[in-house]
Amino acid sequence: MATKRHLRPEESVCFTTKTTWHAISRLYNTTGAEHDVSAASGFVLLNIDLENGSPATKIAPALGMEPRSLTRMLKSMEDKGYLYRQADPTDGRVMRIFLTEEGKKKRELAKIGVVAFNKAVREIVPPEKLDIYFEVANNINEIIDKKSIYDKVNINGISQQ
Numbered sequence: 001m002a003t004k005r006h007l008r009p010e011e012s013v014c015f016t017t018k019t020t021w022h023a024i025s026r027l028y029n030t031t032g033a034e035h036d037v038s039a040a041s042g043f044v045l046l047n048i049d050l051e052n053g054s055p056a057t058k059i060a061p062a063l064g065m066e067p068r069s070l071t072r073m074l075k076s077m078e079d080k081g082y083l084y085r086q087a088d089p090t091d092g093r094v095m096r097i098f099l100t101e102e103g104k105k106k107r108e109l110a111k112i113g114v115v116a117f118n119k120a121v122r123e124i125v126p127p128e129k130l131d132i133y134f135e136v137a138n139n140i141n142e143i144i145d146k147k148s149i150y151d152k153v154n155i156n157g158i159s160q161q
Contacts, residue, residue: 013140017140024039024117025039027117028042028113028117031113032109032110032113035106035109036080036106037106037109037110040063040065040073041073041076041077041082041106041110042106042107042109042110042113042114043063043110044059044063044070044073044074044077045077045082045099045103045106045107045110046107046110046111046114047059047062047063048083048097048098048099048103048107050099050104050107052096053086053096053097053098054096054097055088055094055095055096055097056070056071056074056085056095056096056097057094059074059097074097077103080102081100081102081103082099082100082102082103082106083097083098083099083100083103084097084098084100085097085098086098
């Protein structure tokens with residue numbers, strides 16, 4: 001009888017993804033702290049259309065955030081003077097988010113940080129390996145988007161096939 005081999009954390013896609021993202025997030029948070037920009041708020045700033053603003057309802061899905069979390073973050077950023085909300089002129093039900101001049105400065109700082117990080121990665125990781133990384137990440141997102149990976153697994157992890 002074969003024994004069941006346990007998956008070590010370093011062999012787990014989710015463990016590696018999570019620890020890598022946390023390391024990147026810590027880097028951005030540490031760097032951005034002196035400018036009062038967190039990793040999350042930096043990504044929000046980078047995803048607001050500079051000319052037309054962005055509908056609040058489009059920002060959360062673009063960043064994979066829960067709407068409630070985004071609402072709290074937008075309120076905090078509004079209190080700091082980084083952005084303001086304005087009703088859409090063609091559809092008053094839609095609230096658009098715009099950056100203030102201070103928000104645009106913070107956005108530029110976030111952009112500098114992201115560009116510097118990507119440059120550092122590209123200096124070490126060969127382009128063909130990055131291509132594979134992006135392909136694998138896209139494949140994982142496709143699997144997640146299907147939302148059916150657990151259809152044939154019960155709560156105890158035993159296959160129902």
